[in-house]
Amino acid sequence: MKAEIISTGTELLLGNIADTNTCYLAEQLALLGIDLFFTATVGDNFERLSGALKLAWQRSDLILMTGGLGPTQGDITREVIAGLLGEKMEVDLGLKATIEKFFKERGIDMTPNNLKQAALIPSAQAIPNPRGTAPGWWAEKDGKIIIAMPGPPAEMQPMWQNHVAPALQRRSGAIIISRALKTFGMPEGTMDDQLAVLLKSPNPTLASYAKSDGIHLRITAKADSLEEARSLISCHENDVRKIVGDYIWGVDDDVLEAVVGKMLIAKGLTLAVAESFTGGSLIQILARAPESGRFFKGGFFTATDEAKLTLGLVWGAGSKANIASAMASLVRDRMSAGIGIGIEGYAETVDDVPMAKVYIAIVGPKPMLPLVRNYSGRLTQVVGRIAYQALFELRKYLA
CATH class of the missing domain: 3.90.950.20 (CinA-like)
Incomplete structure (x- = not known):
């Protein structure tokens, strides 16, 4: 499966905020064994975003979009997807009720423009967003998938973890798991040289990421069963520890x-x-x-x-x-x-x-x-x- 990420928002092009969503999703796709071939950042312009989505539709199987799902005139992601697929948006009564409840529980008056966030097209299903008023879209047509998620990371990341990633995992049929080994003290170039052979392994794979708390080594294995995947991870981890074990201070979610x-x-x-x-x-x-x-x-x-x-x-x-x-x-x-x-x-x-x-x-x-x-x-x-x-x-x- 070939994947592409499109981040939307003029504020990204102006450098007002950093595009952390693309970095996050790129790493998450790798964990699922999905190849990411292209990324793009597009402002809040209908023609340019339509052009970027059309190009992605021609060359990719899975398109992830972030941003542009708000209630304002500049939030055009839904309209662009509907235009590409040639479908008409209509307000979904269930989504409308969910958004109205969100505002009521917080004692905030809902303005009419929030209704656009309840819109769907026939090819799309809503992705729940308990953190905000913008549900995501999962649209499928002609064997291709477009997934649109909110721009704020506090909304996008839970939506990915709780709904999108599990659904993509189920479609792959294979078991994919990973293990992070967190290191500190060895220069990245030295580590890359010492782990050169292990870094070339196709399954499990080994990748390094420079972080503020050191270099993280992520081992990812793909197998037909959980036991087999865990065995692959364990063997590769043992080999890594033989080389850089003195520098490893933690694993996975350790801080x-x-x-x-x-x-x-x-x-x-x-x-x-x-x-x-x-x-x-x-x-x-x-x-x-x-x-x-x-x-x-x-x-x-x-x-x-x-x-x-x-x-x-x-x-x-x-x-x-x-x-x-x-x-x-x-x-x-x-x-x-x-x-x-x-x-x-x-x-x-x-x-x-x-x-x-x-x-x-x-x-x-x-x-x-x-x-x-x-x-x-x-x-x-x-x-x-x-x-x-x-x-x-x-x-x-x-x-």
Whole structure:
């Protein structure tokens, strides 16, 4: 099955918002074993969107569309699909009642233009959308499928997961499952080189994705039975772990802050953090972690040396490594935590390339020398990576 994605919305072309829907759906199609050949972004223009859909209809079997299902004049996805298939839209009374109920439950007056969201054509079925007023469309004709979903990711993603993906899965007949191995610390190029043979495997497949919390390796297997698919995944995972096992910190839905939190709780330890240079990025991540109240005491961010002195920080000779260690010790003592983390650093420009040099210190039950790392990119681009580096080092410290 050849697939194509069309994202609609002038705001996407203007760069006002990022098209995260295409990235999400591309990854989801791969998990289903469906080949994605083309993507397109089109503004809210009837002729141009009609042209893009007509081209997709000629060359693809499955067309996914996002956006343009709202109640305004600029929301034209339904009209474009109806025009391509040569069918007339009519208000579906069941959809009308559902939309009216949505507004009534929220105490909002429904305006007449919302009725267009209750429209259907004979070739289309409505896809439920409990998160909003715009139901999706599943239209089939001549062996081809057009699936239209809302633009807001908070509405599109649940619709995909709960309705669209399961329906496509049932049509394939095969069992397709995947397993994500989450790594940190090995450069993407090095990992690609070391996993070169495994990356060429046709079934199961192995793909890598660079994320803020490291590189994710996704193994996807296709088989006639669940047992066979699981066996394929297990064998491939074992081969991957033999090569990069030391860098794997979690699987599937694991998040690094939760993994570290569980390790701290299991050891009866608590954590406090002192940050300078990184804007409190690690503190924010830990504060949002599941059960953070059981292991995270809190922390502070200082932007200047004067602020550090106000807190009573003393750092000897004054090197950045010493400052990071002093910060870790101070916050550990002030908050009566089992472990303290200190992050210090500075930014510079090398050959017109913005760089950041960072020092991460961990002070706890056992000694550890401060870690030094260099990052390329503006500070706003690397603070997240620095925070996850600190978490990864803490995970190794606790292991």
